[in-house]
Amino acid sequence: MPGLPRRLASMLYETLLLTAVLFIAGFIFTAIFHSPLPPILRFVFQLYLLLVMAFYFIWYWLHGGQTLPMKTWHLRIVRTDDQPLSLKQACLRFLLAAIGVGLGFGILWALFDRERLFWHDRMAGTKVVMING
Numbered sequence: 745m746p747g748l749p750r751r752l753a754s755m756l757y758e759t760l761l762l763t764a765v766l767f768i769a770g771f772i773f774t775a776i777f778h779s780p781l782p783p784i785l786r787f788v789f790q791l792y793l794l795l796v797m798a799f800y801f802i803w804y805w806l807h808g809g810q811t812l813p814m815k816t817w818h819l820r821i822v823r824t825d826d827q828p829l830s831l832k833q834a835c836l837r838f839l840l841a842a843i844g845v846g847l848g849f850g851i852l853w854a855l856f857d858r859e860r861l862f863w864h865d866r867m868a869g870t871k872v873v874m875i876n877g
Contacts, residue, residue, distance in 0.1 A: 840864035
């Protein structure tokens with residue numbers, strides 16, 4: 745199990761990369777619908793960005809278990825039995841991570857978890873492992 749600092753560094757890198765992905769996705773959306781957006785389209789825009797994030801993470805987790813930042817930090821997402829994630833498990837992990845990280849307790853959970861798992865990993869039956877680079 746990799747240390748918490750390594751996983752947090754990967755998450756920081758992930759945030760920077762995801763910001764760029766969402767910026768491009770947002771640019772495409774606003775180029776199509778133009779600004780200012782009426783209230784209903786603002787909601788659709790937020791849902792669209794959430795779906796872009798879901799697609800980004802789930803696709804990478806299902807195709808090798810790693811995003812680019814995870815590759816950089818030699819980390820991989822696997823099930824607790826060290827097998828690749830299923831589609832259902834990847835979707836569950838994303839939803840739980842969005843809730844836990846969004847509300848702030850998902851990462852803090854690892855400070856108290858006996859295996860140092862994040863809340864979303866504990867609940868989804870997944871874990872982050874170190875791989876040889």
